[in-house]
Amino acid sequence: MYEYASDEETxxxxxxxxxxxxxxxxxxxxxxxxxxxxKFAIEHKKLGKMIGTIDIRVFFEHKTAEIGYTLNKDFWGQGYMTEAANALLQLAFEMLELEKVxxxxxxxxxxxxxxxxxxxMQKEGVLRRxxxxxxxxxxxAIYGILREEYFRNKEIY
Structure with missing residues (x-):
């Protein structure tokens, strides 16, 4: 973690x-x-190296969750964050039965x-300052995906 957490660009x-x-x-x-x-570490399997983190904060009373992430800049643009975040969407909608992420x-x-x-996710707007x-x-900027959108997208792919 220190490798990327100490890098200003990352x-x-x-x-x-x-x-x-x-x-x-x-x-x-x-x-x-x-x-x-x-809260999860993202590990590059082939390298056996931690390359980032991703977390999901669930608000059960509202049936929603927020995800957040950080990825070592050396691994940007290679699909790792999309893969990790899709796993959290699956958890949120298929196991926890949430309404929105x-x-x-x-x-x-x-x-x-x-x-x-x-x-x-769809862009829902910009919260100024x-x-x-x-x-x-x-x-x-805030983006969201609803339960029915997740399952509709899953059918397409």
Whole structure:
């Protein structure tokens, strides 16, 4: 994780760059180990190497979930994130029987939006100055896919 978490280009839109291996270890303990349900490492099988993370935050009272992800820039554009996120969509709709899954991204990071489109999500809008990231107020795009859309897309492919 430290390999990509310490790379500014990889984490530019997600979190502050890790300054040390100790920072990464603390992040793993505080975020991943403290509440591990729904948080996954993405491993490159052939290399036996962790190349990213993906998580799903389920809101059972609303039958919805949000997914978020980070991927080592050396593996961008190769379909790994789409594969991992599709597995979470399958979990959300086929096992948890949720009604909607959504994801957000900084509007300055359109590549993340392209992943969302490949998942069958639709752009629902832009939340203007929605959050502060690295000291800057940013616009956030939101994409979503409904249960019936997921199953319709599954029939097509």
């Amino acid at each position: 984490v530019r839109y997600v979190f502050d760059k890790h300054q040390s291996l100790e920072h990464t270890k603390n992040s793993i303990a505080e975020y991943f180990m403290k509440a591990p349900i729904g 959504y994801a957000i991204h900084d509007v300055e990071n359109p590549a993340s939006g392209k992943v969302m489109l490949r998942l069958g 929605h959050r502060i990231h690295k000291g800057k107020s940013i616009d956030t």
